[in-house]
Each structure stands twice: as structure tokens, then as C-alpha cells.
Amino acid sequence: MHGPPPLPSLKPKDYKSDVKPVWCAGCGHFAVLSAITKALAQLALPREQVAVVSGIGCSSRLPAYTHVYGFHGIHGRALPLASGLKAARPELTVLVAGGDGDGFSIGGNHFIHACRRNLDLTYIVMDNQVYGMTKGQASPTTPPDWTGSRLTPHGTGLPGFNPAAIALAAGAGFIARGFSGDPGGLTELLIQGIEYPGFAFIHVLSPCITYHPEQRAWKQTVHEQSGATTADPLLAAQHLQQGDQLATGVLFRAPPPAGSATPARRQPITTDQLAARFVVPDQN
Amino acid sequence: MKIEKQPVTLPPERSAGRRRESPVDRKTDLTATRSLSVSIIGSGGTGVVTCGKILLESIARMGLYALLARSSGPQIRGGESAIMLRLAEQPVENLDDRFDLLLALDWLHVDRFADELPVGADTIILHDSDRGDIPPCFDGATQRRIATPLTRLAEATENGRANMVGLGLLGQLLGIPLETLCTAACDLLKPKGETIVGAGLRCIEQGYAAAPPAPRPLPLSAPVVPPKRWNISGNEACGLGALQGGIRFVAAYPITPASELLEWLAPNLERLGGELVQAEDELASVNMIIGASFGGIPALTATSGPGLSLMMEGLGLAVASETPIVVSNVMRGGPSTGIPTKSEQSDLNLALYGLHGDAPHLVLAALSIRDSVFTTEWAVKLAETLQTVAIVLTDQFLGQARAVIDPPRAPGLKGSRKRAVDRTHYQRYTLTDDAVSPMAIPGDAGCMFTADGLEHDQRGTPSATAADHQQQLDKRRDKLTGFDYGDDWAEIGGAGAICLITWGSASGAVREAAERLTRSGHPTRSVALRLLSPIPEAAFRAAIADASHLLVVEQNHGGQFYDHLNARKLLPPGAGSLARPGPLPLRPGEIVNRVMQGA
Ligand SMILES: Cc1ncc(C[n+]2csc(CCOP(=O)(O)OP(=O)(O)O)c2C)c(N)n1
Ligand code: SF4
Numbered sequence: 001m002h003g004p005p006p007l008p009s010l011k012p013k014d015y016k017s018d019v020k021p022v023w024c025a026g027c028g029h030f031a032v033l034s035a036i037t038k039a040l041a042q043l044a045l046p047r048e049q050v051a052v053v054s055g056i057g058c059s060s061r062l063p064a065y066t067h068v069y070g071f072h073g074i075h076g077r078a079l080p081l082a083s084g085l086k087a088a089r090p091e092l093t094v095l096v097a098g099g100d101g102d103g104f105s106i107g108g109n110h111f112i113h114a115c116r117r118n119l120d121l122t123y124i125v126m127d128n129q130v131y132g133m134t135k136g137q138a139s140p141t142t143p144p145d146w147t148g149s150r151l152t153p154h155g156t157g158l159p160g161f162n163p164a165a166i167a168l169a170a171g172a173g174f175i176a177r178g179f180s181g182d183p184g185g186l187t188e189l190l191i192q193g194i195e196y197p198g199f200a201f202i203h204v205l206s207p208c209i210t211y212h213p214e215q216r217a218w219k220q221t222v223h224e225q226s227g228a229t230t231a232d233p234l235l236a237a238q239h240l241q242q243g244d245q246l247a248t249g250v251l252f253r254a255p256p257p258a259g260s261a262t263p264a265r266r267q268p269i270t271t272d273q274l275a276a277r278f279v280v281p282d283q284n
Numbered sequence: 285m286k287i288e289k290q291p292v293t294l295p296p297e298r299s300a301g302r303r304r305e306s307p308v309d310r311k312t313d314l315t316a317t318r319s320l321s322v323s324i325i326g327s328g329g330t331g332v333v334t335c336g337k338i339l340l341e342s343i344a345r346m347g348l349y350a351l352l353a354r355s356s357g358p359q360i361r362g363g364e365s366a367i368m369l370r371l372a373e374q375p376v377e378n379l380d381d382r383f384d385l386l387l388a389l390d391w392l393h394v395d396r397f398a399d400e401l402p403v404g405a406d407t408i409i410l411h412d413s414d415r416g417d418i419p420p421c422f423d424g425a426t427q428r429r430i431a432t433p434l435t436r437l438a439e440a441t442e443n444g445r446a447n448m449v450g451l452g453l454l455g456q457l458l459g460i461p462l463e464t465l466c467t468a469a470c471d472l473l474k475p476k477g478e479t480i481v482g483a484g485l486r487c488i489e490q491g492y493a494a495a496p497p498a499p500r501p502l503p504l505s506a507p508v509v510p511p512k513r514w515n516i517s518g519n520e521a522c523g524l525g526a527l528q529g530g531i532r533f534v535a536a537y538p539i540t541p542a543s544e545l546l547e548w549l550a551p552n553l554e555r556l557g558g559e560l561v562q563a564e565d566e567l568a569s570v571n572m573i574i575g576a577s578f579g580g581i582p583a584l585t586a587t588s589g590p591g592l593s594l595m596m597e598g599l600g601l602a603v604a605s606e607t608p609i610v611v612s613n614v615m616r617g618g619p620s621t622g623i624p625t626k627s628e629q630s631d632l633n634l635a636l637y638g639l640h641g642d643a644p645h646l647v648l649a650a651l652s653i654r655d656s657v658f659t660t661e662w663a664v665k666l667a668e669t670l671q672t673v674a675i676v677l678t679d680q681f682l683g684q685a686r687a688v689i690d691p692p693r694a695p696g697l698k699g700s701r702k703r704a705v706d707r708t709h710y711q712r713y714t715l716t717d718d719a720v721s722p723m724a725i726p727g728d729a730g731c732m733f734t735a736d737g738l739e740h741d742q743r744g745t746p747s748a749t750a751a752d753h754q755q756q757l758d759k760r761r762d763k764l765t766g767f768d769y770g771d772d773w774a775e776i777g778g779a780g781a782i783c784l785i786t787w788g789s790a791s792g793a794v795r796e797a798a799e800r801l802t803r804s805g806h807p808t809r810s811v812a813l814r815l816l817s818p819i820p821e822a823a824f825r826a827a828i829a830d831a832s833h834l835l836v837v838e839q840n841h842g843g844q845f846y847d848h849l850n851a852r853k854l855l856p857p858g859a860g861s862l863a864r865p866g867p868l869p870l871r872p873g874e875i876v877n878r879v880m881q882g883a
Pocket of ligand 1: 056057058059060075098099100101102103126128130131132133134139208
């Protein structure tokens, strides 16, 4: 898929901080953290050139556990914060990490517009179909008949949100699904996503063993996608709509956005020249 | 053309605020501000604003000063509008109590403006005799009227327009040399093409010739060698101040009346090597600028009340993570959607107290159009120096008005971020003498840290301990209260036992009221605050020391600034409040009257 990895001078553990995660033992997010540090090591990215930005949630705690630059922001706003950073500092590698509540509920609007904006970001959503941090309420991806929360004792009755299909409709160029139970496969997807020169959405099935213990069954039900990666949005849409949302792999990959699409910069100017425009001309 | 009643002559020396009705008013008759106030009104498409801009530029080129404010109807585009012009020998940035001259291109929907256009018995009303007579809301207000067939005169010229005829007429009455008027018109109309310029100039000449025969020299004397001056709008002034302060990244969502600021910034930022991103909403805007600033690029967003409300959680994140950002908030009438196109100083409480938790930050207010350059530049430099949030309050009146001003001054503060140098044991939130910690930015090797809105220890690691919370709260407060803001926290004028305290755009009317009171034998000082939080309390107490009568003046309903000062126990007992909501601008006469009533 990609050439032999460059000789890594830094090991995955060099990308980990000494801060101890607050996560429950067995939480899927541990494997995601490991996969991220492995991917960064394999890509041999200098630590100071990488930033991980997140919102709020168990999953969003991830930046402090890495030893790169990080920003643990506010609930739902990781994507705009990361977009501002990337727009201002395009040479940095910017990863965005969070949960399904953070990304698809409170941050849903930003998700759509980040896909459209197509900045070179890698957005990793650890989907456990529940709000872990606030102790187990339904999220947009929770199945309609899940009665595990006292807040929705009869289930939400609402159809689940299909993040990959929405990312496609909103214009994301790279859409993949991974599973925390397959850290090797996930590392591979992360490397491809980081290398993709546009917005890469990586939907990671990452069980919450505390509030959604039935997700342990994902070990059996999650499967590789049947076909190869497609660049055809119609075909991808069909698969994403019809599938069980448990298929892993690169689900869609559009040709990278054409080089620097920004129009030719206008003539440079200084602030003194700008100020001079306001001077009232001499009458004589 | 027909001239009704007596022939028109302008008063040889016009004193601002001349009012005849009450003995109280008469006391206010004396003032240093010699000025003339002119309004032009007309329905959509009559070209009121074009006339105003040409007049302003002509007056500027004559060497005088002027303010050009505007008001428009509720239509999205092309509705009736009014321009309000005040010209003077000295810098002037507030409106007078009433108008000396009113030019009506037509009278459609004029009742919507009537209360914004106070006229008196000696106001001259010029109107187009082809467009109906003076409506009841103005009739009887004035003894002086000049009816001219502007439309018919315009029709004599191919592509001719009545507004340009009216402009010529007005120019003649104001004593603006025809040549000055024509060169200014030529420069401003140029983008519309040669045909329009040619027709415009012919109409101006026609209007000029049609003015009543009596010579009407401008009662204001222009200097022989005019000093260097600028012609700028408040929104442009904010934008320029931001760029001079070093802002190179802006993210924002459009909103009236801040959009012009963004539209001015977008192309100019690009030419400075920066960028403006149109965000999907204000939640995104504020977080985008936090991200850019975390990346080391000074960043700003601009908005108005509804947008500022949405940004509050993000502002708290910037405060807690000590990421410098600037928010330029151009206030409009509130609450809710309120009066989007009109001015009010009513977002003060939100700017001061809208953040949850104990979240000290800077709140500043520009005192005038000219001061918008200084205050915004200062705000950027303070935010960068103190690694905090600075909210700069301006308003629709300041933002959308233009003025001829003396070149603005620049803050002395260098205003750069304290950057990390220690690359071995870097601690992002380490305690220092000035409570400002060195800041690393991505790319700095050896200083990797995670910025956090969670409470943290000096290193930045999340912490819920009482000791860390207390320490970081103290640090974030002390870096602001311990800083020496010098003399720039306020503009203090005059001396006297009467003390008028104000902030932001009310300052112009307050300063003029203080001058009028002083000249009428009631020595008055004015204290106009630019830095509203934290207020340098010792300096404030010194500024109001020994005052026997204090009045806090602001344009809102609740007396928000008055409450803010009282909450900090900065006012002596008995200090009064003059809090009047928008949309009508505060006028010097009403402040004088209030003082005299209280005296
Ligand atoms: C504005 C705001 N509203 C609500 C919350 C409370 N809150 C914290 S995390 C969270 C949900 C997190 O769920 P998810 O993003 O799925 O992450 P997980 O914990 O499952 O990894 C909520 C509702 C908050 N922090 N901020
Ligand atoms: S509550 Fe769930 S999501 Fe949160 S740490 Fe525990 S297992 Fe993980």
C-alpha cells in the first residue's frame, strides 16, 4: 500500500506522554492511542510538527496522553479549533480526535463543514455509540431500541446517524472505518489518512465496556469490507447506505484535491501602505 | 425656484447647541465647537449616501473636520436613508443637538427618521419642489425653506440625477468651492464610469448656480495650510488597528453591523500574507482563532451581540488555556435580534460577565472613530502580552460612520508574546514574577505540551486539586491586575467639580457637554474609559477625586456601566446615572440639561 516505512528514529512510546489515562481498564480508546503513536512513529514525524486537537469526552482526553503538541478544547469544537490551527500553520500535521457525541451531536455542524472545507486534517472519531464521560446516555449513533440509559428508558426511537454516509455527502475525500480490536489494521488506516492530502475521516469502532458492554460482541461482528476501495461516490454511497456500518477499510478515497487551489495571491502590501490610503489628498 | 418667507442667511457664527426654549438651555449656549450640521434624506435609490460621501471628502479637502453618520430603514437593500453630517473647524466625532440644514431629495417614509433629525426654528430645509411639500412632521418646525425643482433641473442633463443637483445647491450654501466639490465628486464617482461622472458634474454645476443669490460663506474658517488628516470609517479604523497590532488570522461569521469590518479585512489580510476564513457559525469562529493563536499567529474575530453570546464558552477556553485572542464586538440594539441596524451600548454586561467560572479578561471600548485604530491595536498588543482574551467594544454608530480625523496615534506598547526558551524542563503554565508564562508554539522542539480548558498544574497536566486551582486562578487574575496600563486606560479632559464619567462612543457627546458646561460657568471634567476591565482603580479614584457632582453617561437602558462601577465601589454615594437606550444617539444638550437639572 505504501513503501517500506522510513527507518524510525523515534519509537511509538516516544510519542506517548507520562500522563496516566483516566480511561476504564478495557476501554477501546487505549488501542486507538497506541495506533496513533505507532502511525506517527512509522511516518517518522518530528514530534514538534504534530498537533492533536480534541473536544470533550473520554475519547477527547487523548491529546494529553501523547507527547506532541495538543489542545484539549471544549465539547464539540475540536474541528474548528484544528481548522484554525491548520489554516494558520499549514506545514503542521494536525490530527483531530473525539467521540461520537462530541463530533456528531454537539459538533455536528462543524463535522459537515470540515468535510466541505477539505483542509488537510485527519479526524479520528472513537465511536462507542454512547456518552461515556457523562455516564452512559444515548448518542446520535446509538441504536433506536437501546434502553441502557435512564434518560431514554424506552430507547431513543430515532434512527442511528450514519457518519460515513454523511461525510461522503458533505464532501470528505477520504473515509475509512477501523476497529480498536484490530490495532494493526487501524494503524494502517491512520497512516493512509495522515498521508492523504485533504480531509480524512476515520470512523473507529471503539467499545465502551462500561456503559455498552454488549459491544464486546464487535470482536465477532466487525468485518473487513468486501470490495476494494472505491473512488466512485455513487458506489461508495450505495455501500455506506446498505452496509451494516461494521465494515472496515478505506471506504472511499477521492483523487486528492487539486494542488494549491487558492487563487494567485494578490500584490503584497504593508500596513503603512494601508494606512496611507486614508490620508486626505492635498488640495493643491 | 421659489424662496419662501425671508431670504436665507446662515448665522454668521453658529454655536453648536443653540437652543432658545428654556433658561436652562440658554446657559449651554457657549462652546468652543464651531460646527454646522447637515442632513440629507431620500428614499431608496435617490443617492443620499453618495452625496454624503462627496460632501465629506470635499470638506476634508478644504481642511475642515467632519463626521458622517448614516441611518437606514429596515429594508435589506435600497430603502430610505439619511446621512447626518457635522462639519467643524476642530475634530468632531459626535452629532449636535439639531440640524442647521436639511436637504430632502424626497419625503417617502420620512416619518421613520423624523426623531433622528431634530430641527429648530432656524433650520433651513431644502427640498425638491417636484417631489411634494414638507410633510407635517417637519412643517412648522422651521421658518426657512428653499424649494427647488431638483428633478426638473436634473432632467435637463442626459443621465442627470436630482441628488447631484441637490449636492451642488448644498455645496454653494455651505461655501464649498465648486472646484473642490467637482474634484471630490470626480474621484468618488470614477468607478461608475465616464458617463456618470460627466452627468454628475453637470448636475452639480446646475445646482450650484441655482442656489439663492445671496453669498453664503461657510461660517467656519478653513486653515490656509491644512494639517494632515484621514478620512476613515470606524469599521475600517478597527481593521487597520488590528492589522497594525499584528493580527494575521481572522475567522468570522457575517453579522450586521460588523460585516464591513470583515469585508475590509479579507482582501487586506491576504495581501499581508494572512488569511480570513468565513466560519460556519460563531462557535466555529472563536474556536478557529484559538487554534490559529495556539499556532502562534495573532488572531481576531469580529461580531455583534448575538454572535458574542454564542462565543462565550470559547472565550472561557482561551482564558483558561491562556491563548491570546481578540474579539471586536460592534454593538447594536438588543436583546435578541433587537435593532440590528441601530446603535446601542448594551453588550457591556455580556462582555464583562458573560463567561462562566472566574474568567478574568480584558474589556476595552473605542472612544471614537479615530480611537478605534488605537484601541484595537492596543487590545491586540495587550492580549498578546498578557496571553488573554481582549474584547473590544465599538458600536453601529462608530462602526458605520466616517470621519475626517487627525492621524491616529499608536500605542507605545511593543506587545509581543513571551515565547518559550527553556527547552529541557518546559512548563507551559509556570509561575513567574509577572504571572505571564513563556508560551511555546508548535514547531518549538522540546516544548511539547497540551493546552487545556481543564484546570491544570504549572506543567499543563489536568488537575482538580484545590492548590492548583487556587494557584492558576490567582495567576490568571494577577497577570491582568498587576500590569501597568499607563495613562491609556482613559481620556480625561477639563477640570471642575462636576465630573462626567463615560465609556466608548458616548465619549464625544460627553466631552462636548463638559465643554459647554465649563464655558457657561460650571467647570466640568470628563473621564472616558477605554479600559473597562480591569479598571485601574487607583487611577480612576484619582481622576474623579474631589468631584462634587458625578454623572455616569451611557447609551443603554439598564445603566450597565454605572452598575459595574458601583459593584467595584468606585463611585461615591450620590453619583447619578444617565442611561438612555438607543437607537437615537446621545446628544450633548441632553447631557447638559441633565446636569443642570441635578445641579
Ligand atoms: C457544552 C457542554 N455540554 C455538555 C457537556 C457534558 N459532556 C461532557 S462529555 C459529553 C459526551 C461525551 O461523549 P462522546 O463524545 O461520545 O465521548 P466518550 O466519552 O463516549 O468517549 C458530554 C455531554 C460539556 N462538557 N459541555
Ligand atoms: S466510560 Fe466507556 S468510554 Fe469512558 S473510559 Fe470508560 S469504557 Fe471508555
